[in-house]
Amino acid sequence: MNNGSNTTRKATSxxxxxxxxxxxxxxxIVDARSAPDLxxxxxxxxxxxxxxxxxxxQLVVLRDSDVADLDVEFWNSDGxxxxxxxxxxxxxxxxxxxxxxxxxxxxxxxxxxLQARSLGDNIFSVNMxxxxxxxxxxxxxxxxxxxxxxxxxxxPVAVGMGNPHMVFVVRDAxxxxxxxxxxxxxxxxxxxxxxxxxxxxxxxxxxIRMRVWERxxxxxxxxxxxxxxxxxxxxxxxxxxxxxxxxxxxxxxxIDWREDGIWMTGTATHVxxxxxxxxxxxxx
Ligand SMILES: N[C@@H](CCC[C@H](N)C(=O)O)C(=O)O
Numbered sequence: 001m002n003n004g005s006n007t008t009r010k011a012t013s014x015x016x017x018x019x020x021x022x023x024x025x026x027x028x029i030v031d032a033r034s035a036p037d038l039x040x041x042x043x044x045x046x047x048x049x050x051x052x053x054x055x056x057x058q059l060v061v062l063r064d065s066d067v068a069d070l071d072v073e074f075w076n077s078d079g080x081x082x083x084x085x086x087x088x089x090x091x092x093x094x095x096x097x098x099x100x101x102x103x104x105x106x107x108x109x110x111x112x113x114l115q116a117r118s119l120g121d122n123i124f125s126v127n128m129x130x131x132x133x134x135x136x137x138x139x140x141x142x143x144x145x146x147x148x149x150x151x152x153x154x155x156p157v158a159v160g161m162g163n164p165h166m167v168f169v170v171r172d173a174x175x176x177x178x179x180x181x182x183x184x185x186x187x188x189x190x191x192x193x194x195x196x197x198x199x200x201x202x203x204x205x206x207x208i209r210m211r212v213w214e215r216x217x218x219x220x221x222x223x224x225x226x227x228x229x230x231x232x233x234x235x236x237x238x239x240x241x242x243x244x245x246x247x248x249x250x251x252x253x254x255i256d257w258r259e260d261g262i263w264m265t266g267t268a269t270h271v272x273x274x275x276x277x278x279x280x281x282x283x284x
Contacts, residue, residue, distance in 0.1 A: 015276040017047075018095070019054070021269050022087030024221030024250030028056040029091065032063050038281065041079035046284045047276065048077030054274070057220045060088050062095075068106040068113050069096045076216025080194075083111035084162030086224015086253075090116070090124040090268040097124075111162030124268050127261040128225060131232045132160025139164070141192045148236060150190060156197075157233035161262070163215070164195040165229035169237060173199040173211045182213025198226045200234060200246075207245045208234055221250030228262045231255040 015038060018029040028047055030039060039061050047053045059075040072092055074082040089107075093116035096105040103118040116126040135144050138160035149155040150166070157167045166185060170176060176199045185197045197213040210230050212223040227246040234240040235257060242257040254265040 013278050015281060016273065017054070017276060018273050019056075019271040020088075020091040020094070021271060022090050022222060022224060022250075023248055023253065023266060025057050025087040025223060026055070026271075027058050027060050027085075027088045027091055028054050029060045029062065029088075029095070032061050037061075037063075039073075039075070040284075043281070043284050044075040045077065045079040046280075048075075048079075053280070054276070057214070057216075057218065058082070058085050058088050060085070060092065062092070065108055068108045069100065069102070070107040072107050072109055074109065076214070077218065078216045080216055081110065082163050082215070084109060084128065084225040086126065086128055086161075086226075086228060086264050087222055087266070087268075089114060089126040089128070089224065090264070090266060091270075092116075093118065093124040093126060094122065094268040094270070109162065119265065122267055122269065123265065125263050125265040126224075128161055128228050128264050129261045131229065131257075131262065132162075133232075139192060140190050144190070148233075152188070152190070157229075157236070158190075159229040159232050161225040161228050163225055164191055164193060165198060165226055166191065166195045167198045167200060167226075167230050167233035169234065169239065170199050170201055173201045173209050176211060178211060178213045178219050182219065183217065186213060186215055186217065196223060196226050196229075198223070198230045198233075200230045202234060202239045203247070205240050206243070207247065208240060209247045211249065222248040222253070224253060224264050224266070227253045227255055228257075228264055231257060231262070 061073040063071040065071040074085040097118045147158045200210045256263045
């Protein structure tokens, strides 16, 4: 007989997760502090599948930390790892604030320890750190004369934010066929670790429009690290102030390039909690 306790026992032997998003850039968050650490490249890809799994733009794994409130890992849906994810960082800040009651918090990514702050109403600021503007930090395949004008049609800008970015300033970001140009640019030989690709146009000195093709092989509704890279590129080209609004498909992000780093401010949304079943986990 299939009674309730049997169902519960089966479910709890699975893997709990939390679904969150930042401006429609969506995440599955697995807490490896309280659940077995099961994540492999294959499992990340399987969870990321929008038909056969849960679906996400990035998977986030949380661990105990010696130096911050949490250690975190970011995974793309193709199973690759990323050093930064701005939108997920605001979601992590929310999670820490709900867990600890703190309004100032920190967490360690593969790239750096990031500071974050709750501003109320589910709005969070994260200091994404200073941009990387040296070819070997981004990294590029070799020395390039001018990072502000890469030797490619459209002369994009190379910026690192703990992950690589290639930013094109164009007349009209809406008209770019991201699906066609994105994959080739992501895999361009100039970027040995592949790259995220942003297309921006300037609205005025305080605002830009941005669309993104993310490393990992997808168009997303928003990219926080990409918005920071775009703000750096636009400012260094003399087109915008240091503090701007970046208008993404999923909504606006405030980016403020200060002396201590680039502060990114926006919403963090908790959508639902779930449990990956043992049946699903065993099928991978
Ligand atoms: N969506 C993210 C960036 C996620 C990682 C990226 N695809 C990479 O591989 O570097 C963001 O909000 O920053």
